[in-house]
Amino acid sequence: MSSKMKEKLLRIERESRYLRKDSDQRKSMEEVFDRATLLAVEELISRKSLGDLFGVVNSGKEARVYYGASQNGEPLAVKIYLTSSAEFKRRMGYIAGDRRFGKLPSNSREAIFLWVRKEFKNLQLAQSAGIRVPTPVAFYRNILVMEYIGEPPGAPATFAETEVDEADYDWTFDTVGTLHRKAKLVHADLSEYNLLKVKEERVLFDMGSAVLTSHPQAEEYLKRDVGNMVRFFRKRGIVKKDTESWLGELTS
Numbered sequence: 001m002s003s004k005m006k007e008k009l010l011r012i013e014r015e016s017r018y019l020r021k022d023s024d025q026r027k028s029m030e031e032v033f034d035r036a037t038l039l040a041v042e043e044l045i046s047r048k049s050l051g052d053l054f055g056v057v058n059s060g061k062e063a064r065v066y067y068g069a070s071q072n073g074e075p076l077a078v079k080i081y082l083t084s085s086a087e088f089k090r091r092m093g094y095i096a097g098d099r100r101f102g103k104l105p106s107n108s109r110e111a112i113f114l115w116v117r118k119e120f121k122n123l124q125l126a127q128s129a130g131i132r133v134p135t136p137v138a139f140y141r142n143i144l145v146m147e148y149i150g151e152p153p154g155a156p157a158t159f160a161e162t163e164v165d166e167a168d169y170d171w172t173f174d175t176v177g178t179l180h181r182k183a184k185l186v187h188a189d190l191s192e193y194n195l196l197k198v199k200e201e202r203v204l205f206d207m208g209s210a211v212l213t214s215h216p217q218a219e220e221y222l223k224r225d226v227g228n229m230v231r232f233f234r235k236r237g238i239v240k241k242d243t244e245s246w247l248g249e250l251t252s
Ligand SMILES: Nc1ncnc2c1ncn2[C@@H]1O[C@H](COP(=O)(O)OP(=O)(O)O)[C@@H](O)[C@H]1O
Pocket: 057, 058, 059, 060, 061, 062, 063, 064, 065, 077, 079, 134, 146, 147, 148, 149, 150, 155, 156, 158, 193, 194, 205, 206, 207
């Protein structure tokens, strides 16, 4: 990697420390740009899947999302998974039952690479079914590159942070239904934090956990997803149908 790029990533890294809320996250955060990740960024640049990386948009326990740009200057979101994350065990269940992925990964790095590939494929499947998701651009190792939703460098508002109305309710269950029926997928981590509302556009995202409907736990995940959304909308005063009737309708 050019030393200029490396310097820049390390500067982003330093600056983003000020954004941290949780000091427990400190250690793993400092390890985001380990040597292997720097090389992976470089590989994406040499493949022309990525042009530049700027600052952090948002950071969670397992991944950090950066604002970047394509080689034509189009804004991109770059999600980098922490290879040091201890979420390996939890992740396995969402991989094991999925017939798209044959051999199980034997260590946590491999599991993360597979997770990223799965997230990319899930975004493609959802998009082919006509669902609004960030367009997947590329993936390599622990890095997923996708369309930037909203106006960079700000983080787009999730349903949790905006007002929601009946149209959002209808869109949500319509989307869950289309995902199930057409894409043959269950999101499996659906909540108000994984739905975006930007201007009048609504976007489903964070699809790494999504499983095929043939997964042995697919029904259980669907029930949890639907339950989360029914509960969220009820808190916001929007009640139409309960979880049971939604499940009946979605799976019939
Ligand atoms: N495509 C995107 N465009 C813009 N911001 C994004 C995009 N994807 C993720 N983000 C930002 O990063 C945050 C975390 O992304 P998410 O995929 O939910 O990661 P996690 O697996 O950590 O929950 C989002 O809430 C949003 O602020």
